[in-house]
Amino acid sequence: MGKETISAPFSKNWVFWLYNHKKFPWYLIVAAISLLPLVIGFIIAAILGVFKLYLTNFLSYSGPIVIAISLTAYYWFYKNFPSKMELMVPLINISEEEFHSLVKKWANKIANRLLLMFICGIPIAIVGLVDTISLWTTPSRIWIGTSWILSKQPVFFALVYAFYYVITIGFLLGSGIVGIGGISLLINDLLHKPLKLDFYRRLRALSDLSIGVGMWTFVAFAIILLSSSFIKPITDPRLIMTSLSLSMVASAALLIAFLLPILLARNAIITAKKQRIASCEKRLSLINDQAEKLLSEETPKSGEIEKQKDYLSQMDSLEKERIMINQKVKDIESIPNWPMSIGSLVQFAFTAFVTPFFGQIPDFLGSFITKLLNKNGP
Numbered sequence: 001m002g003k004e005t006i007s008a009p010f011s012k013n014w015v016f017w018l019y020n021h022k023k024f025p026w027y028l029i030v031a032a033i034s035l036l037p038l039v040i041g042f043i044i045a046a047i048l049g050v051f052k053l054y055l056t057n058f059l060s061y062s063g064p065i066v067i068a069i070s071l072t073a074y075y076w077f078y079k080n081f082p083s084k085m086e087l088m089v090p091l092i093n094i095s096e097e098e099f100h101s102l103v104k105k106w107a108n109k110i111a112n113r114l115l116l117m118f119i120c121g122i123p124i125a126i127v128g129l130v131d132t133i134s135l136w137t138t139p140s141r142i143w144i145g146t147s148w149i150l151s152k153q154p155v156f157f158a159l160v161y162a163f164y165y166v167i168t169i170g171f172l173l174g175s176g177i178v179g180i181g182g183i184s185l186l187i188n189d190l191l192h193k194p195l196k197l198d199f200y201r202r203l204r205a206l207s208d209l210s211i212g213v214g215m216w217t218f219v220a221f222a223i224i225l226l227s228s229s230f231i232k233p234i235t236d237p238r239l240i241m242t243s244l245s246l247s248m249v250a251s252a253a254l255l256i257a258f259l260l261p262i263l264l265a266r267n268a269i270i271t272a273k274k275q276r277i278a279s280c281e282k283r284l285s286l287i288n289d290q291a292e293k294l295l296s297e298e299t300p301k302s303g304e305i306e307k308q309k310d311y312l313s314q315m316d317s318l319e320k321e322r323i324m325i326n327q328k329v330k331d332i333e334s335i336p337n338w339p340m341s342i343g344s345l346v347q348f349a350f351t352a353f354v355t356p357f358f359g360q361i362p363d364f365l366g367s368f369i370t371k372l373l374n375k376n377g378p
Helices: 003-010 014-019 026-048 051-056 059-088 096-111 114-136 154-191 197-231 237-296 305-333 342-359 361-376
Strands: none
Touching (some): 003 014, 014 026, 014 154, 026 059, 026 154, 059 197, 154 197, 154 237, 237 305
16 A cells, blocks of 8 residues: 555545645645735735834734744645554554555544534634734734734734634644644544554654654744734733634643554553453463373383484474463563553653643733833833
């Protein structure tokens, strides 16, 4: 089963649909989509007579930057997910048709559902909306967008801010939540099937995928949280709440994206090892029974050479098989339960633990920026 076969069920997913077009390199696609709203904003700002305010404010560029980083993360997933799944095909003790059927099942149930992505993005969009309303209803607050609020076109600038930080971020992160959920459900389904322990090293592909998805999740939320420190001062209780909410969502998403597939893989390895060892022990029990039966029989006399040879041959064969099975049990027991090192697990768990504190950074930096602006202001 090749990567193309695994990718095929995801053809209706907007990420796969976007990057399946081979006419343009992926970076040109990312650049075009990121710059399009910026250019449209320039045109509308020029028509409304606020072109200079739009041109010189960092808020005009922060949204396209977030879009570009998100689309780059999704391209990484588009390139890596099919190849990692391809590596797992020999590991799962099912036919290629059944494997493909499971991939197709979760692609249609979760990954291809555009409406589900919007629904999952609603809580994040609500957080951004509360943020936007709080900023635009307090024009006396000094922050990077103050000039927009006090301009002759505050509604236009509010719509620009809401487009990026309510609609766009809500949809992009909602898509990520659906992606993480779909991956987890597919992996859960696959790892509940019997494993071929001879291919246990293939589970490293799963850990590589988990690390990659987890790191991109961390980067996405870290950028959103840290960028807020340079955009707005966190002095309003509502703004503090939105920052904390995003922090908690970040930690939950990071832990799910990284730990859940790893834990599923660990359980699958342990179950497969137990089953294989039980099979070996069953065979050992039969060998012991056969050996005891031979021992209980009358030992051939010294003159019965052929019987002696047959008796010794049987005992030797049973002993060799017993040694071989015991060695096999030791080999099975030596297979690591985790598809990655414990050090990597601890390191990433620590990262997930630290993530909520990114929500506090904007608080400190925001206060500093506010004081600085007040000091240098009129």
